[in-house]
Amino acid sequence: MNVAAEVKRKETGDGAVRNHWNVEEAKALYDLPFADLMLQAQLAHRNNFDPNHLETASLLSIKTGGCPEDCGYCSQSAHYETGLKATRLMDCTDVVAAARRAKDAGATRFCMAAAWRTPKDRDLESVCDMVNAVKGLGMETCVTLGMLTPNQAVRLAEAGLDFYNHNVDTSPEFYSKIITTRSLQDRIDTLAHARDAGIKLCCGGIIGMGEHVEDRLGMLVLLANLPSHAESVPINLWNKIEGVPVEDTAEPPDSIAMVRLVATARIMMSRSVVRLSAGRHYMSDELQALCFLAGANSIFIGDVLLTTKNPKVDRDADLLARLGITSGLAGGKQCVAPTSGQGEKCK
Numbered sequence: 001m002n003v004a005a006e007v008k009r010k011e012t013g014d015g016a017v018r019n020h021w022n023v024e025e026a027k028a029l030y031d032l033p034f035a036d037l038m039l040q041a042q043l044a045h046r047n048n049f050d051p052n053h054l055e056t057a058s059l060l061s062i063k064t065g066g067c068p069e070d071c072g073y074c075s076q077s078a079h080y081e082t083g084l085k086a087t088r089l090m091d092c093t094d095v096v097a098a099a100r101r102a103k104d105a106g107a108t109r110f111c112m113a114a115a116w117r118t119p120k121d122r123d124l125e126s127v128c129d130m131v132n133a134v135k136g137l138g139m140e141t142c143v144t145l146g147m148l149t150p151n152q153a154v155r156l157a158e159a160g161l162d163f164y165n166h167n168v169d170t171s172p173e174f175y176s177k178i179i180t181t182r183s184l185q186d187r188i189d190t191l192a193h194a195r196d197a198g199i200k201l202c203c204g205g206i207i208g209m210g211e212h213v214e215d216r217l218g219m220l221v222l223l224a225n226l227p228s229h230a231e232s233v234p235i236n237l238w239n240k241i242e243g244v245p246v247e248d249t250a251e252p253p254d255s256i257a258m259v260r261l262v263a264t265a266r267i268m269m270s271r272s273v274v275r276l277s278a279g280r281h282y283m284s285d286e287l288q289a290l291c292f293l294a295g296a297n298s299i300f301i302g303d304v305l306l307t308t309k310n311p312k313v314d315r316d317a318d319l320l321a322r323l324g325i326t327s328g329l330a331g332g333k334q335c336v337a338p339t340s341g342q343g344e345k346c347k
């Protein structure tokens, strides 16, 4: 079967994306000769997106550190001595000012992250004000606040939230080596609550923590077998953080393995936006270009990603210009029309 037919075979007849993958099938794709894998990924990409356009998002930590969860890769967990200073929830006006700067720099989506196990109702109302005000700037909104109840998800939807980020992090088999305070099922339940409330999902994972290739593929299978694929799939390369357990097991994938994983994600979740997320500052221009060729079509812009580094905006703009990729950054087409009649100001 030729590669184009193979891509077609991976989609169901009614045009819906497929969500009954297994690791053997994912591995068969991942292990294809590189040129064949890249062609399949590019066909999947071109069938669903403009391959020369990249989404640009910006991420702000609105409440940093002191988190009761024990995610073994994270500088914000209260379980580990990482030297990070915990902060209170930011004021809405400061968040909106940061969103405005991000928009001016070329971001079309503004993501707000709080290091909580689950939000308190009073804090949730503050976040709803932020969502409403940031939407008033004409940006897409995303928040990540930990586990949600169904009612909290509905409240966020009422506030106009576009995306909820909640990652599966890794494969079911590797999960317990990384986190013990929150089960994988807890995460899947929160994703279902957000989806049921009508919120789009941002859900991906992290590689380079000491997992095997099969775990990376198991993570993709987990994501691709969700009842409906997340609209955004961030693939994070673990950022080196001193003082967390993953520091002892971490092993970054080689560049080719990174590109193969992105290409496999693109084929398995052909209609999802695949974001090259944390860890881009470790990557050469050439590696990023290969990941974009493999189907990655979103990045975070801005010098800081929560508590870790990100490439400078000028470097990103220069790279995208050299690749002929349009984005908010490069002065290319904007994805999001300004909205009217909504916040922009905090209550």
Ligand code: SF4
Binding pocket: 067, 068, 069, 070, 071, 074, 075, 076, 077, 078, 114, 115, 116, 117, 146
């Ligand atoms: S829940 Fe989020 S902030 Fe808290 S430790 Fe885990 S990754 Fe870090």
